[in-house]
Amino acid sequence: MVIESIAGSWRFRLDASKQGIENQYFKERLSDGIQLPGTTAESKKGDYNTAREIAHLTETHPLSGYAWYQRDIHIKEEWAGKPIRLYMERTRVTQVWIGEEWKGTQNSVSAPHVYEFGAMSPGTYTLTVLVDNSGLPIKGGHMTSPDTQTNWNGLLGRIEIQALEPIRMENIQAFPDIAKKSVRLRFNVLNDTGLPAGAYISITLSDMIGESESSDKPREMTTMIHSVPGSQTVEMKYKLGERIALWGEFTPVLYRLRMSLEATASGKSFHDERSVTFGMRQFGTEGTQFTNNGRKVFLRGKHDALAFPLTGYAPMSVEEWVRVLSIAKSYGINHYRFHTCCPPEAGFAAADLLGVYFEPELPYWGAFQDPEDEEYDEAKAEYLREEGLRILEAYGNHPSFALFTLGNELHGSRKAMTDLLKEYRERDGRRLYAEGANNYFWAPSFTEESDFWVTMRTGHGGSMVRASFSHADLPLGHVQASYPSTENDYRLNLPDIGAPIVSHEIGQYQSFPNFGEIDKYVGVLQARNFEVFRERLANAGMLEQADDFFRASGQLAVLCYREEIEAALRTPGFGGFQLLDLQDFPGQGTALVGILDAFMDSKGFIEPEQWREFCSEIVLLARFPRYTYTEDETFEAHLEMANYGANELSDVQLEWSLKQGDQLIEAGVTEVTDVGQGELASVGGIRAELSAVKVPAKLELELKWKGSAITNHYPIWVYPAEVDTKPDNSVHVRRRLDQEACDLLAEGGRVLLIADQEPLSSHIDGSFASDFWCYPMFRSICEGKDAPPAPGTLGILCDEQHPAFKAFPTEFHNNWQWWPMLMNSHSLILDDWPSEIRPIVQVIDNFERNHKLGLIVEAKVGQGGLLICASDLIGQRHKPEARQLLHSLLQYAASDEFNPSEELSFEQLRSVLDPNAAIERHSHRGEAVINPSYPN
Template sequence: MLTKISLEGEWSLQLDAAKQGAELPYTDVITLPGTTSHARKGPVNEHKLVGALTDEYLFEGYAWYAKEVVIPEELAGKTCFLYLERTRMTTVWVDGQEIGSRNSLNTAHVYELSGKLGAGSHTITVRVDNTDYPTKGGHLTSPDTQTNWNGITGRIELQFYGESYLNGIRLDPDLSARSVRITARLEGAAGVRLTISAASFNGASKHEVNERAFTVSPGDISLQYELGQGALLWSEAAPHLYNLSITLKDDKGEVADRHELIFGLREFKTDGDKFTINGEKTFLRGKHDGLIFPLTGYAPTDVEEWLRILGIAKSYGINHYRFHTCCPPEAAFTAADILGIYMQPELPFWGTITEETDEGHNQAEQDYLISEGYEILKAFGNHPSFVMMSLGNELWGSRPRIDAILKAYKEFDDRHLYTQGSNNHQFMPEVLEHDDFFSGVRFSRDRLFRGSYAMCDAPLGHVQTDSPSTMKDYDDAIVPPDFGKGGENGEQAGGTIQIQYGTEAKTVQAGDGSGEWIPQIPVVSHEIGQYATYPDYEEIEKYTGPLKAENFKIFRERLESKGLGHLAAKYFESSGQLAVACYKEELEAAFRSRRLAGFQLLDLQDFSGQGTALVGILDAFMDSKGMITPEEWRTFCNDAVLLARFPKYNYASGESFNAHVELSLFRSGAPESVSLQWKLAAAGGQTLAEGQAEAAVPAGANYIDICDLAVDLPAVERMTKVVFSLQLAGTDIRKNYDLWLYPSNVSADFSGVRMFEELTDEALALLEQGENVLLMPKPESLENAIEGFYCTDFWCYPMFRSISESMNRPVPVGTMGLLIDNTHPVFRDFLSEEYSTYPWWNIIENSKSIIMDGTAREWSPIVQTIDNFERNHKLGFLFECRVGAGNLLVCPLDADKVSGTPEGRQFLSSLAGYMKSADFKPQYEASAAELREMIR
């Protein structure tokens, strides 16, 4: 480009929802770049969304934008292009003459205006349509994420070129030759000279490359530019970049065209079941991104904002972004280049790929999607951070057709790795011939390599169902120990299967099953996590842009209508601590899995839509929720993670604590050996045991077995929390695990306590007479109660309740952990936090919580189960009251099932001790009728 005229600033505006055509004169103005919603144009949206943020000024239809521009004499007649960086479907006019239309959702709309702009004043009109897209658009147009905005964002400019100019510049790095191949199309006259120079930036090391000159002729050109053996390489650890300058001069020596490009010399490949960067193996620590920007409703196009966003993610150990059914603007790739983030854009599609002969085949949509892929590759393919690409999210349909599209992309641009899609064919996945890597959640119904699932996708994951330990990995799911000894399929090949399809349910053909198989390429676990937290209603005030948190307001009103509004902050904090623990358990399982190549987290940040899925440790603004620091998160999500394998968290006095300590290591510059320092210390600081172990680090090793520990745990008089800490000397690599020790001679002595499994007339009579009564109903006998479930809710209860109901499958339990009055005297002998911790796992899994809706605010359960924001039940697992002259303690627990564990015995003993103490003096008085109505 020789020069440009920016068109940013004030434009005339006319909104045309009915698509009747522009009427002069225009009646309004708007500042571009921007959107009609962000500018608060159009009528106020009266419809308030419950399952997503509400766009306060939602406009859909034609929006007409017009601007007068003055072309100076020296630019008149030059080759000229109108450049609209990011918009919807556009049609352009110059002085009333229609120029053409463009419809890319992912890349710039470029119109050639050569010969249309003489010296003087001209009117440029752009009509933007945000309806009737060639495809649904995935998260590019979804109200769940960045909204279906109308407008033009990013650069809006007229670009002028000389008589000769370069088009379609492509940079192909050649790591082995330390060079870059530059290909382009030269338009214009013959006899022009092209000069290339490069200088490194973005690192402590500097490198300049000598300028080289070439004589080139019109047409396709291809040049090899040597960087030399001192060339700096780009990676996550050292994202060295070059400013690559390309200048075109005519036969008079005058500049006709110039380009300044960012270039990174790198090679992102696969080696067996792992990815490599410049020959070194790497492990993808990814996050999902759906372009959620609640202050604007659209994705930023400035590098500084993307540096902030990606920098926050990197501070939590993230090195990879997967964009769900969308592609970010160029600024995101530039920021990722600078920071060292591996990027994976995705076609804007979430549906079924069909053959021409299939019923419902939509060739126009398929052609559009394929063309979008080529446009993405051409627009952003030069960025070193662009290393992977996916054909869409959870696709179904023709595997041969999907593979053919994949093959064509790879032949067109081999600089990236490709996958057929993210979690394609769900229960019946298959690696296709042209897959470079596989992204999914299972290889059959029971070969799971994720920690949590929705009830409609059952079986559930190990974080949701297994007794807590640190033993889990996914290696046996990826390569079963009995592989080859008999087939196992999740569904009958060729039949039908009912699946989650977006936010709904759908019956599809299962297709041809691949039988029993193992992947021979890297496997990335798709959308792991999804652990819900309760809303933080203080966040409502942060929505100062066009998007409003009307959903949060509705949730808050629901909670307040149940008389529970005063507990909102505690719900948020306690559910958040449980979610963090669940994420730690799942992430560590991924790092222990030696056959896994990486994961894509869903998510580090909250997801604004699909029922409102608050699954992040960061909110939708990428601000911390205060649940965990980046430093602590990186102890289980980083390029080097210490891991201990042990079978449980709860131990009786005198038991042996056995742990295998290992290191997941994908950090450049690994040492030849490591020195481990370990310690078992009581929470008060007293050291119970400590030691040191040395281990060699073989060259190129990524998994190092450091040592096995066997420690005889001391006798304790009281339940004691112990911290098991690990540290590699001289590094930031550390890990803490909480364990709990229990005295071995504990038994639950309920002698003298009147115990009942049902609220009988006898129990009520004893209460009237002044007796102390323990009511411990068998959980299965209760109707007005919610099943005990330790793990927090998956994704979002309203969405998956609806899907489960439509599929005629069990609905999720939908609870979000415990809120515990841990200062209550009932816990004198049972150490507890205010939130769920592992001493509670076995207890809660063998319990129910009674629905106490309608009871007085003053009757607050000692242990309350946190319900989701749709139901808002007041759920009591442990509560007390006065009845007549007596005192009642209620705990719907199967004592027989927990009494065989140290934590179960300790809990029951603490209940018994409390009931026989002078502290057992409930303050709230309940009537027999109230109890009969509630406990049934």
């Protein structure tokens, strides 16, 4: 086969109104120009888009309709008699003309478009390609979505004229057999001569890619076949030797075979050469766990929707995919789930080199139908079936192609889905299949035709296998709704189905926008949504806080992701998880849920080596019931090791220490034990007296596998067992802004208002975890269900150096010790208060509302000083952390440091705390006694 690239300059014409077929543009010499491979957006074809999209990025030169691409091709003299083919690696719906002769149409969005022209006389021909990005038989999921890679129009990757041998090999598929240390090759021999021929096919190992200890010498194997006119299927087995190298995440070794065909027909000789690259791997299951070549695998996955903001489409080069996948691997990721999309050849090739397990999907997100259904759409059903077959044929040799599903959150006819699975599995058994990701999520159930189950719940209304959910899919997960501990897992929610369960789209913890990211959008997409969000924040008078909101919300997101991932690892026999996402998702309302931005660049929240402490092939885990203790208690933890590394581990011993800053509280080592590969194993325990902690403190528990660099860290907080929570005579504690409180302030008193939650007039419900996905999207979904939306907040921004926290150690962001205070709070909406007033603890609102929200705030009112806490510390006094915060606030309010400078009027105060009360600032308060206890 001779290949000639036809990339470069093409003639071009836009046709958004779709008049070109009727007007026969293929007969014209198109006058505009464009560079291919590329898209119309990259070449700035069409009108400039002035819109400001908010739900996703804005494409500067969008096109929905036809675009015509044309160039001259040259059929060389030496190609005479050879079949000619047009190969276009990735595009949309195409139609092709040679001169004025129509050559057909193709519509795959996942696999190459290949047009067979037959033998052509030498000379110059006009090739015209019509690309239509508006005429797909189905909505193409994230293959065509403006939320991700845009619905681009163009030709990407390889664009070639291929001159073929009249007798040749096609569609070579390699089926490894690791038990027999051989590979079965299935391919077609095509004979266009019209005559029978004798043919010799030779196979030789030409290359091994990757590190390997295999030393067997390659051998040549030759087989003779009788080639008949047309196409015939041939199968051959090639023995690789006794010392084969297996492909996997730890040893991504590839084999490349060279295949040659020598044929003679009617005295003419024909020669064809091809190569096939594959890995020796068998991806399967053992009970509820995945295996690769017999080694158990825990999928540490990320969702991917082919979002690449500079180009609007997925990279077509192996080098760029290696860069992207290497970043993901640096964060412990070994698995990609492609949401309703399929990466190009370069993506699979890079994953082969790096040992990453891919799970592409059909480009579909909807309902399957039975032929008996009244509204059965035969064209759509056949398109989905054929698209799956095209994906299997185009990418089936890649060992990284380990799993395949039919789409995302599907419903409709289960029989139609299982019939399709059976056909795919019979056609190609080199991978595992499942009917979809999170199918029937409102009433989940497993189908035995699936090899694995990707789901967020294993039962209706509960049985959760992830730790966070939207308020449209109640109940919430344990990160959102349960008192913090490290003991949660999903073992009681795993049904006896005998197949691996993978938790679907876990996390979705959003952070505040980074407006500095706007300048990075220098390609076909612009972040005008970020510009709108920035303007909203400026209008709310808080733009100077944007970076602080970004950093603080990001630290909360990391905290929640850590617990989410560790809960999955703490579950014995679990199949794995799929993050949504390691990187931001630029659409569907703008979901900034990543610790990396949409460019796969770090947002600065956490370094990769820190992330790998809890997301890697070997993770050390501590189970303990809570994060907060008093100094008269004993801290106890059960230690485990999740070993999904390459080997069994012998003589494992953990070192542990509990430190308060540089001060060692206690340390120890565990008993020596062995840990099997693919096991979650108990490796000892910890018992530490906390009496050495004399002041309120944050401690750090460090775990370390002795003799290795593998560590993990956990915070715990220790407080005094007895702490004074009664005010002295200088501080008046009130629950409401009643007349008595107003009089006290008017006369110069100090008031600590621990706000009763009921009468607050202007507030947002409390929440610990960061808002799920993005507020505007799920707010609208909840409203459509007539259900209350989520609080929509993104954690707190805390002035950690403020004297109010002298007795309550804290950081500038949420940590676990804030959980009961935030969950039992109603943050105050302070939009109408003076801009100079900044809360001591500010709750970070989402980018749609941009409320200034106060949890702890101080102001001068009348002649007095007011300190407000919008959390029910009094009702939470049984929790040591709430009791300690109450004590710290009381100490501050009684100190000389309590001297707020920013002033509030009583009217402003009442507008937030009690709009129905009558303000009489100077009225006599009668015989009321200010008691050093808490009024109701």
